[in-house]
Amino acid sequence: MPRKLPPLNGLRAFEAAARHSSFARAAEELHVTPAAVSHQIKGLEAWLGVTLFRRLPNGLLLTAAGRAYLPGLTDGFDRIARSTAELRGRDLGGRLTVSVLSSFASLWLAPRLGRFREAYPDVELFLRAETRLVDFDRDTVDLAIRYVPTIDGPLVSERLMDETLGPVMSPALLERLGPVTEPAALLDLPLIHDADVTGGEVAVSWRSFFATAGLNPPDDLDRQMRINDTGVAVAAAVAGQGVIMGRSALIADHLAAGRLVRPLSIQIQAAQAYHLVSTETGWNDPRVLAFTEWLRQEALTAQPSRRE
Numbered sequence: 001m002p003r004k005l006p007p008l009n010g011l012r013a014f015e016a017a018a019r020h021s022s023f024a025r026a027a028e029e030l031h032v033t034p035a036a037v038s039h040q041i042k043g044l045e046a047w048l049g050v051t052l053f054r055r056l057p058n059g060l061l062l063t064a065a066g067r068a069y070l071p072g073l074t075d076g077f078d079r080i081a082r083s084t085a086e087l088r089g090r091d092l093g094g095r096l097t098v099s100v101l102s103s104f105a106s107l108w109l110a111p112r113l114g115r116f117r118e119a120y121p122d123v124e125l126f127l128r129a130e131t132r133l134v135d136f137d138r139d140t141v142d143l144a145i146r147y148v149p150t151i152d153g154p155l156v157s158e159r160l161m162d163e164t165l166g167p168v169m170s171p172a173l174l175e176r177l178g179p180v181t182e183p184a185a186l187l188d189l190p191l192i193h194d195a196d197v198t199g200g201e202v203a204v205s206w207r208s209f210f211a212t213a214g215l216n217p218p219d220d221l222d223r224q225m226r227i228n229d230t231g232v233a234v235a236a237a238v239a240g241q242g243v244i245m246g247r248s249a250l251i252a253d254h255l256a257a258g259r260l261v262r263p264l265s266i267q268i269q270a271a272q273a274y275h276l277v278s279t280e281t282g283w284n285d286p287r288v289l290a291f292t293e294w295l296r297q298e299a300l301t302a303q304p305s306r307r308e
Contacts, residue, residue, distance in 0.1 A: 149271050
């Protein structure tokens with residue numbers, strides 16, 4: 001009996017939009033316009049006879065039907081991508097070189113790599129931890145992961161994961177200094193400035209945070225401890241040396257383990273996001289396909305890493 005399948009472009013558009021909660025982000029991933037994504041999803045909804053999204057002024061909300069439909073589609077597309085990669089690369093043997101920021105590599109990626117090695121044991125993964133931007137014409141790199149607002153130029157890119165920022169500190173320091181009930185109280189605490197530089201811009205700014213909270217911080221705010229590596233800044237906060245502006249992706253495991261806590265619930269959206277970047281040829285390499293598929297799944301589930 002022939003399979004009765006809905007329009008495949010509509011399925012891809014719905015699955016991507018549901019993962020990102022955004023037509024625009026889905027359009028970036030699928031290399032089409034947001035209008036095309038919306039049109040394809042409307043066609044899919046008409047074919048199915050159900051509404052998959054509630055379109056709100058500030059975003060998208062999955063309906064009950066959409067929530068029920070999504071897991072099977074995501075699993076199906078993951079299986080298709082994996083089977084395609086295996087067919088094109090057969091055993092997926094050979095080296096995969098990934099350029100990645102040291103902070104992301106140490107705090108998010110490295111603790112999760114066991115799951116990738118279990119899924120793709122034949123891939124010889126080589127991580128190059130570096131802050132400089134990759135020159136794909138000169139460097140022997142297959143894929144780069146960068147923390148920037150956008151990716152310009154002729155390269156192929158995909159937005160992997162957004163990030164929020166907010167104050168975090170060790171439980172011991174919070175207990176010693178007492179409760180923090182409003183942003184102004186942070187001005188009296190030892191602050192650690194994360195001066196990790198990416199593409200010439202400071203990624204995290206306490207001054208920007210206080211401005212968002214409606215406060216005018218003192219001129220000497222920047223004279224406190226400054227660290228130019230997020231991994232070291234996080235380690236200092238875990239050790240009780242001060243409060244950092246925590247980047248949600250990079251502190252998730254520490255929050256889950258109780259090594260860091262949020263003294264306030266305030267979170268602001270980071271201007272930067274994590275992007276996957278490669279050349280058109282590199283993007284279609286079986287090893288790159290396997291690694292990016294795995295990264296998408298890890299980012300989607302956003303589960304804390306397992307530390308054996």
